[in-house]
Amino acid sequence: MSARDLSTGFLPIVLVVALLALVPLFVTSNTILNFLVFTLIIALAAQGWNLLAGYGGQFSFGHAAFFGTGAYAAAILQVNLGVNAYVAFLVGIGLGALVGFVIGYLSFRSGLKGSYFALVTLAFAEVLRILANSAGFTGGAAGILIPLDVSAWNFQFESRGAYYWVALALVAAVLVLNRAIERARFGAQLVAVRENEAAARALGVDALSVKLKAIALSGAITAAAGGLYAQYFLYLDALIAYGPWISIEALLAPIVGGLGTVFGPLVGALALHGLSEASKLFVGEIPGIDLVIFGAVLILVVAFAPDGVMGVIGRVRRRLGGVSAKTSPASAAAPAPAPAPTREETPA
Amino acid sequence: MTILRVENVTKRFGGLVAVDDASLSVTPGSITGLIGPNGAGKTTLFTVISGFAAPTTGRVLFEERDITRVEAHERARMGIARTFQIVQPFATLSVVENIAVGAFLRHAARADALEEARRVAAEVGLTPMLDQPAKALTVAGRKRLELARALATGPRLLLLDEVLAGLNPSEIRDMIPVIRAIRARGVTILIVEHVMQAVMSLCDDIYVLAQGKLIAQGPPARIARDPHVVEAYLGHGAAQRLQAKAGQIGEAAHAERA
Structure with missing residues (x-):
């Protein structure tokens, strides 16, 4: 394995996930585990958003449309139709992809970009929220309750640790998927469309098809987060499932963590929710304080670190890397910084 | 054909x-x-x-x-x-990634696309800039x-x-x-x-x-002398004036020699 793979390969994913997987062995506090499960669900939703917006440059303001679809599918299929929880979860993911494809087809086909695309996605999510709030089979305004019936067969677990591992496994799967996409033709084309759609088309990239694939995949991932949410909290209403809160969570985490990076959504979700929990500890329970903090963090990030936490980490590493490369050029055992070895690979 | x-x-x-x-x-x-x-x-x-x-x-x-x-x-x-x-x-x-987007059209695997990108970069003289971000290139570099x-x-x-x-x-x-x-x-x-x-x-x-x-x-060679082309570039009547001028110069030279 060349040293370049340390920054663009799968090893960091394995390390981070392995480390996170150990947490429930040491942390027994239900409050902390609860916080972590919720944060991982947000991270998963954010990973979906990041694929479409971070890599593809199509900024959605309505990822609630996918989250809610995944959540409602999981709940309705179980409660109203008696479908197995795992099947319902998978169907929800499929429906999330379908909703993504439909929204994408309607908006990308007609050439919607930038803020117009963002507004249309917001509208779709709001329409779904209103429909879910008034329809009968969604439980209407009263919401829908998945009966508590703890058994692994029902995708319901006694311990929060089990939920944590399930959530982490899903996040890990998307980390791997993201990395694989980054290294594949599809990833290169997706980024090319983000950077300059006309130039991409001139190079034979079918921009419409690339964007449709991205939004379907993005919808599927965020729907998985919705399904997991339903499974964990066992209660949904229209405002939870299709409310703007999750659209905002899904975009805040990657922006703070690092747009278009594999770890961005996870890092961003942990940072934001860690901060808001910590602030509750220090400031006490002031309603809405977490949102105030989110807003402040967002402004700070956009102003001072537009490439997010991952960008800052990258810069620091490059700086440290430059120093260590000079002082110890032969230290092959140490995880060498990325930029120096890349030069070796290229025939100068 | x-x-x-x-x-x-x-x-x-x-x-x-x-x-x-x-x-x-x-x-x-x-x-x-x-x-x-x-x-x-x-x-x-x-x-x-x-x-x-x-x-x-x-x-x-x-x-x-x-x-x-x-x-x-x-x-x-x-x-x-x-x-x-x-x-x-x-x-x-980066420069090589830019070129690779084009190379991906005929090469599905990343390694192949990158190899092709390096080959093409050498062809147009971009090899020294392969790992630079595209935005760091000069105008001449960007044209390449x-x-x-x-x-x-x-x-x-x-x-x-x-x-x-x-x-x-x-x-x-x-x-x-x-x-x-x-x-x-x-x-x-x-x-x-x-x-x-x-x-x-x-x-x-x-x-x-x-x-x-x-x-x-x-x-x-023919285009350069075509009166329509000269007119299109230099304005109506330009070809005629140029020709007249050339004629005069020609005559003057002739007279001098004589």
């Missing part, structure tokens, strides 16, 4: 006729020039050929296939590549990058839109052999260009567009 044929293409923007009944054909293996004064409709005709705009009427044929309604990315797949007059790099990507990306798609017909514009004389001198070498590899080139010396030295065949209409066609 032609690789590209444009038949009676007209492109209207509302009341403005940007290209008026233009027909041209490009011989395989040639470098064909498309020149004309500012606003003549060269770039419009170019966008019609590359599939970024549909003609109002008329047809475009590539290797005798009608491609008038074929989308731009499909044309790239068929073997037509274009560059942009205003360079369009993928700014946050445009060329490299287009080449990486493995085209049979390369459409170059003013790749020499904005370069200084020495940069132009460096670029001309690169374009010649591409043709020597068997890639047919249609070039829209303002830099007259370059056009004259590069092209086998030249079309002149003025006010949307094709007014002349032929080898460079």
Whole structure:
């Protein structure tokens, strides 16, 4: 394995996930585990958003449309139709992809970009929220309750640790998927469309098809987060499932963590929710304080670190890397910084 | 046999006729020039050929296939590549990644695409800049990058839109052999260009567009003397005045000698 793979390969994913997987062995506090499960669900939703917006440059303001679809599918299929929880979860993911494809087809086909695309996605999510709030089979305004019936067969677990591992496994799967996409033709084309759609088309990239694939995949991932949410909290209403809160969570985490990076959504979700929990500890329970903090963090990030936490980490590493490369050029055992070895690979 | 044929293409923007009944054909293996004064409709005709705009009427044929309604990315797949007059790099990507996007068209695996990108980079002289971000390149570097990306798609017909514009004389001198070498590899080139010396030295065949209409066609030497072309560039009556002046000078020289 060349040293370049340390920054663009799968090893960091394995390390981070392995480390996170150990947490429930040491942390027994239900409050902390609860916080972590919720944060991982947000991270998963954010990973979906990041694929479409971070890599593809199509900024959605309505990822609630996918989250809610995944959540409602999981709940309705179980409660109203008696479908197995795992099947319902998978169907929800499929429906999330379908909703993504439909929204994408309607908006990308007609050439919607930038803020117009963002507004249309917001509208779709709001329409779904209103429909879910008034329809009968969604439980209407009263919401829908998945009966508590703890058994692994029902995708319901006694311990929060089990939920944590399930959530982490899903996040890990998307980390791997993201990395694989980054290294594949599809990833290169997706980024090319983000950077300059006309130039991409001139190079034979079918921009419409690339964007449709991205939004379907993005919808599927965020729907998985919705399904997991339903499974964990066992209660949904229209405002939870299709409310703007999750659209905002899904975009805040990657922006703070690092747009278009594999770890961005996870890092961003942990940072934001860690901060808001910590602030509750220090400031006490002031309603809405977490949102105030989110807003402040967002402004700070956009102003001072537009490439997010991952960008800052990258810069620091490059700086440290430059120093260590000079002082110890032969230290092959140490995880060498990325930029120096890349030069070796290229025939100068 | 032609690789590209444009038949009676007209492109209207509302009341403005940007290209008026233009027909041209490009011989395989040639470098064909498309020149004309500012606003003549060269770039419009170019966008019609590359599939970024549909003609109002008329047809475009590539290797005798009608491609008038074929989308731009499909044309790239068929073997037509274009560059942009205003360079369009993928700014946050490195030079090699930029070129690899083009190479991915014919190479599914990342390693193959990157290898092809490095090969093409060497061909246009970008090897020292491979790992730089595209936005760090100079204008000359960006023009080369445009060329490299287009080449990486493995085209049979390369459409170059003013790749020499904005370069200084020495940069132009460096670029001309690169374009010649591409043709020597068997890639047919249609070039829209303002830099007259370059056009004259590069092209086998030249079309002149003025006010949307094709007014002349032929080898460079003939085009340079064509009175319609001189008029299009220098204004009505210019050819006559020039000729008269040349005549006077000729007479004066004659008288002196006598």
